[in-house]
Amino acid sequence: MLQFPGNETPTTIQEVILRLKVKDASKKQVITARKTDSLRHIQNIMRKKGISAVPILEDELLVGMISLRDIITALDKSYINDVAEKHMAKSLIILEDDMPLSYAIPFFDKYSYHRFPVVDKDKRLSGILSSRDILLALLRELNNEIIELEKMINAEPADQLNRIKREFIVKKFDFENAGRASFELKKILKNINAPRQTIRKASVAAYELEINIAIHSEGGILTFEIDEKNIVITARDKGPGIEDIDLALQPGYSTASDWIRSMGFGAGMGLANTKKVSDKFIIESNPKMGSLIQSTINLHPPEESDAA
Amino acid sequence: MRPEVLISEVASKVGGKFLHQGNKRFVKWVVASSLMSDILTTEEEDILLLSNLNTVQVVRTADMIGANAIMIAGGKPVTQDMLDLARKLDISLISTNYPIFETCFQLAPLFNQEKK
Numbered sequence: 460m461l462q463f464p465g466n467e468t469p470t471t472i473q474e475v476i477l478r479l480k481v482k483d484a485s486k487k488q489v490i491t492a493r494k495t496d497s498l499r500h501i502q503n504i505m506r507k508k509g510i511s512a513v514p515i516l517e518d519e520l521l522v523g524m525i526s527l528r529d530i531i532t533a534l535d536k537s538y539i540n541d542v543a544e545k546h547m548a549k550s551l552i553i554l555e556d557d558m559p560l561s562y563a564i565p566f567f568d569k570y571s572y573h574r575f576p577v578v579d580k581d582k583r584l585s586g587i588l589s590s591r592d593i594l595l596a597l598l599r600e601l602n603n604e605i606i607e608l609e610k611m612i613n614a615e616p617a618d619q620l621n622r623i624k625r626e627f628i629v630k631k632f633d634f635e636n637a638g639r640a641s642f643e644l645k646k647i648l649k650n651i652n653a654p655r656q657t658i659r660k661a662s663v664a665a666y667e668l669e670i671n672i673a674i675h676s677e678g679g680i681l682t683f684e685i686d687e688k689n690i691v692i693t694a695r696d697k698g699p700g701i702e703d704i705d706l707a708l709q710p711g712y713s714t715a716s717d718w719i720r721s722m723g724f725g726a727g728m729g730l731a732n733t734k735k736v737s738d739k740f741i742i743e744s745n746p747k748m749g750s751l752i753q754s755t756i757n758l759h760p761p762e763e764s765d766a767a
Numbered sequence: 768m769r770p771e772v773l774i775s776e777v778a779s780k781v782g783g784k785f786l787h788q789g790n791k792r793f794v795k796w797v798v799a800s801s802l803m804s805d806i807l808t809t810e811e812e813d814i815l816l817l818s819n820l821n822t823v824q825v826v827r828t829a830d831m832i833g834a835n836a837i838m839i840a841g842g843k844p845v846t847q848d849m850l851d852l853a854r855k856l857d858i859s860l861i862s863t864n865y866p867i868f869e870t871c872f873q874l875a876p877l878f879n880q881e882k883k
Contacts, residue, residue: 635848638827645830655833662831663807670803670824723820723828728804735808
């Protein structure tokens with residue numbers, strides 16, 4: 460099992476690792492050689508194909524492996540023209556393609572090999588597995604898993620007004636996507652029939668904070684929490700923190716670079732503007748922890764309920 | 768009260784070309800800026816957002832403040848992703864060859880009816 464120090468492995472990841480089999484990750488197109496081929500021939504194959512190990516077959520059955528290290532030794536000891544059979548590694552550590560991937564992962568720690576041949580039920584070579592193949596398979600699978608999870612999040616019905624909570628990851632300098640989270644908030648507020656003014660204030664606050672994370676931080680998370688009374692928009696980033704908060708709140712003050720300005724941002728109005736539309740505004744920052752900015756907006760303006 | 772001015776009237780005043788015609792037919796005011804944060808400070812309603820910045824963020828900003836239409840001045844080419852988003856949000860998207868100042872100059876009389 461994979462262990463991440465200090466963190467519990469989320470169940471989704473555990474499931475993915477347990478679900479995947481060796482054959483889901485292994486590379487299927489394996490370049491092989493015969494045991495009667497010369498080491499010179501195998502060296503040429505390695506060079507041309509850019510690989511560092513070649514399984515050796517006899518009648519389609521795996522009988523050995525020649526690694527780049529074997530080739531180097533052969534060159535050093537001047538027996539590069541010998542046949543593979545004479546020098547190949549014969550006692551191999553082999554994986555079966557139906558093994559769970561979680562079973563194969565510790566092999567990379569246990570043995571000093573960088574790759575393992577994979578055989579099927581009939582002991583025929585079906586692939587080869589390197590740590591890179593495992594990483595690619597895990598990434599692919601996690602990617603699919605996250606797409607599914609995101610679908611579930613988006614499918615959450617908005618009419619349960621007790622408490623709606625959404626979280627969005629905002630990446631540094633990702634202007635293509637910056638604004639999408641705010642767009643989602645606007646959609647949610649429209650769905651729950653929030654007053655027009657409230658939608659506008661919340662959209663402006665969310666958008667400013669979202670753009671802020673993209674422009675000024677190393678990336679962060681934008682969270683929306685909506686209950687019967689308030690909309691709470693929280694922007695948390697990974698740093699570098701705001702040096703002088705009072706100065707940052709001053710309209711027109713900006714640390715944005717020219718290219719950010721050329722895209723229409725960095726007018727120095729973001730924080731001041733967010734504060735203006737907020738009914739409650741909190742800002743905390745320090746160079747180590749990054750910044751936390753929270754804007755709370757009343758779902759229903761007090762005047763309206765009084766006047767009605 | 769701001770007067771309601773037809774978006775089609777606004778467009779024809781500056782030889783504007785409709786790239787997308789949205790469901791809202793009128794605007795009450797124009798906010799002209801290419802700084803998104805400046806635009807977000809406005810408290811005007813049902814506006815035309817006039818800008819010479821041609822990025823998708825202009826359309827997003829327009830959506831955030833509930834603009835009824837967007838006009839890109841100075842003949843700047845409107846990008847496909849701007850057009851796609853404007854269609855999705857159903858906000859009118861107009862392009863004019865007049866630069867910002869000339870556009871404002873042409874449009875101002877339309878919005879000055881209260882003094883007549």
